[in-house]
Amino acid sequence: MASLKLPARQTELIAKALAEPRRVEILRQIGQCDGSAASCQALRETQDVTPATLSHHIKELVNAGLVETRMEGKFMKLTLNRPVLDAYREALSSI
Amino acid sequence: MASLKLPARQTELIAKALAEPRRVEILRQIGQCDGSAASCQALRETQDVTPATLSHHIKELVNAGLVETRMEGKFMKLTLNRPVLDAYREALSSI
DNA sequence: CACTCGATTCGATAATCATCTAACTATCGA
DNA sequence: TCGATAGTTAGATGATTATCGAATCGAGTG
Numbered sequence: 683m684a685s686l687k688l689p690a691r692q693t694e695l696i697a698k699a700l701a702e703p704r705r706v707e708i709l710r711q712i713g714q715c716d717g718s719a720a721s722c723q724a725l726r727e728t729q730d731v732t733p734a735t736l737s738h739h740i741k742e743l744v745n746a747g748l749v750e751t752r753m754e755g756k757f758m759k760l761t762l763n764r765p766v767l768d769a770y771r772e773a774l775s776s777i
Numbered sequence: 778m779a780s781l782k783l784p785a786r787q788t789e790l791i792a793k794a795l796a797e798p799r800r801v802e803i804l805r806q807i808g809q810c811d812g813s814a815a816s817c818q819a820l821r822e823t824q825d826v827t828p829a830t831l832s833h834h835i836k837e838l839v840n841a842g843l844v845e846t847r848m849e850g851k852f853m854k855l856t857l858n859r860p861v862l863d864a865y866r867e868a869l870s871s872i
Numbered sequence: 873c874a875c876t877c878g879a880t881t882c883g884a885t886a887a888t889c890a891t892c893t894a895a896c897t898a899t900c901g902a
Numbered sequence: 903t904c905g906a907t908a909g910t911t912a913g914a915t916g917a918t919t920a921t922c923g924a925a926t927c928g929a930g931t932g
Contacts, residue, residue, distance in 0.1 A: 697792075697796045697798075700792045700795075700796070701792045701793045702919090702920080703789050703792075706792070710872050713872045723878075726878090731920095731921080731922095732921075732922060732923080733878075733879060734881080734882095734921075734922065734923080734924095735921055735922070736879090737880055737881085738919090738920075738921080741880090753879095753929090755878095755929065755930070756877070756878050756879080756928070756929045756930065757878070757879090758878075762872070767869065767872060768870075770869070771866045771869050774865070774866050774869075775866060777801070777804055777808045777857070797889090797890080799890085818908075821908090826890090826891075826892095827892060827893080828909065828910085829891080829892070829893080829894095829909090829910080829911080829912095830890070830891055830892075831909090832909060832910055832911085833889095833890075833891080833910095835909095836910090848899095848909090850899065850900070850908095851898070851900065851907070851909080852899095852909095873932100874931100874932085875930105875931085875932080876929100876931080877928100877929090877930090877931105878927105878928090878929085878930105879926105879927085879928090879929105880926075881925085881926070881927090882924085882925080882926095883922105883923095883924095884921100884922085884923095885921085885922085886921085887918100887920080887921095888918080888919080889916100889917085889918080889919100890916090890917080891915085891917095892913105892914085892916105893913095893914090894911100894912090894913090895910105895912080895913105896909105896910075897909085897911095898907100898910100899906100899908080899909105900905100900906085901904100901905090901906085901907105902903100902904085
């Protein structure tokens with residue numbers, strides 16, 4: 683507990699982000715690489731989508747605050763923002 | 778913990794159900810009447826939608842297993858299925 | 873500089889879905 | 903039995919959005 687408190691708007695964005703099974707899969711894969719970071723390439727190999735679609739999903743996840751990205755040269759590294767996910771779970775418990 | 782384990786399909790339905798802010802509001806109102814049950818009328822007064830739309834949202838919530846309904850004469854009573862909501866929170870923590 | 877490769881952006885398409893109106897069913901009370 | 907009220911169903915419409923191909927951008931490398 684003592685999770686951070688999410689603005690209502692962000693809570694909605696997270697809910698929408700999680701509504702798409704493919705995004706949950708992506709999120710799960712990112713979460714698996716704990717400590718280190720997932721690479722966008724690895725996602726492309728696992729998830730069966732075009733780069734354009736993947737880019738779109740990643741944007742949604744970042745927009746919801748669930749994922750953070752940084753560029754390493756020309757490669758993108760992704761990390762799960764677990765505190766935000768936990769805060770969302772907490773928000774659900776207030777229902 | 779020791780929540781029930783949701784089938785993947787149900788997890789998706791729940792995520793989709795929660796993606797609509799209006800449904801979360803409905804769910805919250807149902808959850809508020811704890812112990813007793815919310816009436817569909819009360820929802821109609823609070824939520825600013827037509828009966829048809831409300832009926833549709835309730836169907837989605839029931840379909841996801843988040844809400845249970847029973848008829849009392851011509852009135853519908855709704856209860857939040859909290860174990861299912863908790864199980865979904867648990868599913869999220871496995872990410 | 874030219875080329876490659878990872879990722880983004882744009883525009884189009886198709887699917888999903890929230891919402892409404894209107895018609896219907898069912899239950900209760902007069 | 904008639905009328906009112908609670909909820910559902912069907913069909914239409916509009917908004918959102920997942921997806922793709924193609925063009926583009928940017929960083930590294932020859």
